[in-house]
Amino acid sequence: MEFVILLVALVLSLSIIFNKRILKRPKQPLPPGPSGYPIIGCLPEMLRNKPTFRWMLDYMQAFSTEIACFRLGSVHVITISSPELAREFFNVQDSVFAARPGNMTGRLTSDGYLSAVLAPGGNQWKKMRRVIVSEVLTPSVHEFLHGKRCEEADHLVRYVYNQSKTGVAINVREAARLYCGGVIRKLVFGKRFFGAGTEAGGPGFEEKEHMDAVWIILSYTYGFAIADYVPLLEVFDFDGHKKTLTNAIKNLRKYQDPEIDNRIEMWQNGIRKTNDDILDILINLKDSNNNPLLSAEEIKAQVIEMSIAVIDNPSNVAEWSMSEMIRDSRILERAIKEVNEIVGKKRVVQESDLPKLNYIQACIKEAIRLHPVAPFNLPHVSTEDTIVSGYFIPKGSHILLSHLGLGRNPRVWDEPLKFNPDRHITNGSSQVVLTDSQLKMWTFGVGRRGCPAILLGSTIMTLLLARLIHSFSWTSLSTSPLIQDSNLFPFMAEPLMAYATPRLEPQVYQYLI
Structure with a gap:
């Protein structure tokens, strides 16, 4: 199979040898990296070494470099694990690297680049980002x-x-x-479940299928598909990425699209008259001629993007934080002491309490640093040839910032593999913020492509962890729980299983039932 892939790639890609970018001989060198083969570059290594991100990070570690170049087909993929280099790419030269690459997986997920985050650039990206920033993620809508x-x-x-x-x-x-799935469904559609759920309040078949689709889409979008680097091979789908991603998107849309179509029809028929959720807001946006600003296709694509954006990081942060706290009882006890002093035991944590929960936010930031949900940020692409730190970065290069490489960089962090929330509290009174403008770790990004959902994301993450810690005492199934990364993804290899015991006054739970 590998021989067939390489042979087809060779035949279909011969023309790239005449590409002027390859013929050009810049004075500055490319970043260090494996030499690869003529024309196809390191595609064979990418196929042999799964998951690809670990192969790339292992190479950087073996050669003690914080920047590397992997040529996949005709694309130079530049990986970075240095905050100084990250600031050069995403702050100093943000105008050069603000675009997204156009490729198969990004195109499929965004229905032809109709949404804000995955659109490469241009007028559609500007339009959708303006909608998200100015109409959806505003402080007034948040309230x-x-x-x-x-x-x-x-x-x-x-x-x-x-x-x-x-x-x-x-x-x-x-x-x-x-919780995260319920939040995004409630915010967008005004409902917790697509089906009936379970008697105990858990997800039903519909929500499980919906959630499974979300995680597949997250894993496969910009997931090192062959066709992302050799577009002519998309029709063959040698690695199965296209089929898997297409099926996941179909399962997601099976639940979301009918809700959107029905809501549009309700507004058109005058059945619905007031905005109640994000879907209502999107449907009722108007252009300068008082016509709908967004088409049904644009709304559906944007809802897919919101669905996958809200679930991953908060749920991953909560699980890792809980695991680390249970393993180190001193951290857990300190967090419990904080919520006890701020909230007490006669009520549950509310959003108004969150700014005062400084230590819990430090725990969240430490979990993001040490245990990021994704190995890299969504790729940026260079729109012109440029020089960064003495290295030549060709036009069309994909720029990947390593979350693991940044957060665990021993040059930047003392004891980088130790979970230590105190490292984010510079003095006893300082307020912990989850962003990092110096890019010593990756949280919500920076520049034109920075995440616009900082307020929403921070609120969801902090309230989730605070409610779990404050409302229950937790005991692991093991007296000395061993936690480790998955071989395929940075999240935990096995789900955290723990016993929960109510710790608030009984009437608090009775009020919630």
């Missing part, structure tokens, strides 16, 4: 949707409480994803 977020936080506590009464261990990963 408007406050009640829906609280409903899902209450449902989380109610679900864990009901499970705890049965004496079974709680699947913390499932509980965290239940």
Whole structure:
């Protein structure tokens, strides 16, 4: 199979040897990297070494470099694990590297680049980003949707409480994803479940299928598909990425698109008259001629993007934070002491409490640093030839910032593999913020492609972890839990299973039931 792939790639890609970028001989060198083969570059190594991100990071570690170049087909993929280099790419030369590459997986996920984050650039990207920043993720809309977020936080506590009464261990990963999935569905569609859910309040078949589709899309979009680097091979789908991603998108849209079509029809027929959620807001945006600003296709593509953007990081952060806290009881006790002093035991944590929960936010930031949900940021692409730190970066290069490489860089962090929230508290009174403008770790990004959902993301992450820690005492199934990264992804190899015991006054839970 590998021989067939290489042979087809050779035949279909011969023309690139005449590409002026390859013929050009810049004075500055490319970043260090494996030499690769003529025309196809390192595609054979990419296929042999799965997951690709670990192969790339292992190469950088073996050769003690914080920047590397892997040529995949005709594309130079530049990986970075240095905050200084990251600032050069994404701050100093942001105008050169603000675009996204156009490729198969990004195109499929965004339905032809109709959404804000995955669009390469140009007028469509500007339009959709303006919609998200100016109409959806504003402070006023955040406040408007406050009640829906609280409903899902209450449902989380109610679900864990009901499970705890049965004496079974709680699947913390499932509980965290239940909350995150419920939040985004409630914010966008105004409903927690697409189906009936379970009697205990957990996800039903529909929500599980929807959530499975979300994680597949997250894993396969810009997931080193062959066709992302040799577009002519897309029709063959040698690695199966296109089929897998297409099926996942189909499963996601099976639940989301009918909701959107029905809502549009309700507005057109005058059945619905007031905005209640994000979907209403998107449908009712108008252009200068008072016509709908967004087509149904644009709304559906943007909803897909929002669905996959909200779930991954908060649920991963909560699970890793809980795992590290349970393993080190001193950290957990300090976090509990903080919520006890701020909130007490006669009510649950509310969003208004979050700015005061400094240590819990430090734990969240440490989990993001040490245990990022994705190995790299979404790729940026250079729109022109340029020089960065003495290296030649050709036009069309894909720029990948290593979350693991930054957060675990021993030159930047003392004891980088140790979970130590105190490293983010510079003095006793300083307020922890989850962003990092110096790019010593990757949180919400910077520049034109920085994440616009900082307020929403921070709120969801902090409230999720705070509710779990404050509302229950946690005991691991093992007296000395061993936690480790998955071989395929940076999240935990196995879901965290722990016993939960209610720790608030009984009437608090009765109020939530």
